[in-house]
Amino acid sequence: MRAGQSRSIRIGYTAFSMAVIGFIVLPLIFIVWMSFYSNKILSFPPEGYTLDWYRRAWALSDFRNGFFLSLRTSLIATVVALCLGLPASFALVRGRFWGRETVSTVLMSPMVVPGIVGGSALFVFFLEVEFLTGWRVAGTSLGLIVAHSLIALPWMIRLVTTSLISVNPSIEEAARSLGAAPLTVFFRITLPVIKPGLIAGSLFAFINSFIDLEKSIFLVGPDSTTLQIALINYLEWNFDSTIGAVATVQIALITVLLLITDRYAKLSRAF
């Protein structure tokens, strides 16, 4: 009776997990599949298969430049988030100062404020800065990098603080008692122990910056669009498998990143 019950619960649970995975994975499979259709206009069923859409995506300068702009912006934003997020995480986890909770909430807020709201707020802010100082930020790569750093930072902080909290403080004291000065303890003990958190934080910071559309849409210049904006622009006048090809390349990129990361730092341990 009991065994039967737990068996049916297990079957139900497995079915539910499969359904969830199916919901997530099926659309991805369809995107990859349709990127090979030879239909001139995206439709079902496929009339044949071709690699032309990949050639076309690469040939279009909007996509090619968008890809490299996105790549560069996201990389810089990740580095910025790392440089700010690591010390911030230490302060948040180890520090005992007034208003710590507030600082934490503010730093995490870009994650919960809708991108459109955050993006327009930044845009207005940049205009004010320009008005007051004559210094142009909106539409420049600096403005874009600032926005993307804001996207990346909370991911970095969330994952780094999580791994920092789980560090047993005694191991740092043990290192001290064995003769290590504070900086040595940091580089030889603390940093290696939180490495999975740092790697996972960088990865998620990078990905979330790379796939951002809403914040960037306010901040790109006329001839410097990120990949996601190039996609939206393209969709306005075209409906063919080029977008499938571009999406497939992104899926592949992110998958490879996840696999590489998982090899060097077990991602499941970072959460």
Next chain:
Amino acid sequence: MPDVVLQDVAKHYGPAVAVANMSLRIGDGELVALLGPSGCGKTTTLRMIGGFVETTSGCITVGGRDVTALPPNRRNMGFVFQNYALFPHMTVAQNVAFGLEMRGVNRSDTDRKVREALVRVRLAQYADRLPRQLSGGQQQRVALARALVIEPDVLLLDEPLSNLDASLRQEMKIEIRQLQQSLGLTTIFVTHDQDEAMSTADRMVLMYNGKVEQVGPPDEVYGAPRSVFAAGFLGIPNLLPGQMLPGQQGFRLEAGPVLRLSGQAAVAGRCFLALRPEVISIHAAPPSDAENCLAGRVEIMTYHGSAVEYQLRTDIGLTLTARAVAPGLGGPALLPEGSRAWLSWPATAGVTVSEN
């Protein structure tokens, strides 16, 4: 090996006093156990010696060298933590080598010393494992090897056995004692377990509320607790309030009767007579030749196999605990709960302890 001297060492957290003016000398090669109930300041004291907690006042010297202001990395002390605190990203050998590396010991000497240290704690075959692949006892032995390999001036251990199961604890206790003896290490050992302290230490320091209650060799402290707290902590349930009569021949109980004493230390004013349950005999009829005798009724009888423990409510209102040898082993017949009984003990039994 140098000695460790604490002079009026105190630690305050705001208005709270964790350790109050503590003075103590731990001799060269001596193993001292800091013993006391939770929150009495044992860990704080040990961490001040190790340099992890700043002293509020006072001074700590090691072999005559003042270390009070030195950071932990310049004190040359081995510290063993309750939760082992092994570096999770390093192998056993790398853990043990860390301290040597910090001291700039060359490669071949490091390898040799690490190997020797691991042999000493019987873990040579585990050199390339990661800490999480070891059992608790093995991890604690790595921690010990790591602390010993740097040839510290002082070894500090904070409840090193409390995460281990009973049989392993017994084994580790002996192992730590043997290592300490063979290396002649000045060692300070924190525990809240009196058996652990008594069976390992040369001297015990009994602490209470941030203060030293009593210091001495285990047999001395156990045999002659000096305060109500010490007596209670060392497991003496019978504390009879009263006052000593002039000449130390008698003890007037607050409940009325005068007890006969012989050889107990003089204590002025209100004090307590502490009686271990083992020194009290229990009888089903009034004994004829007892120096001290109280009558009462058995409230609780607990059978322990080799012994039987009786809790009696005496006619004068005191509750006393007596421990008798089990009937099968030559002790008196069992007395059921509710039955009338007489307790007796010799005049030389028990110690007088001051109120605080």
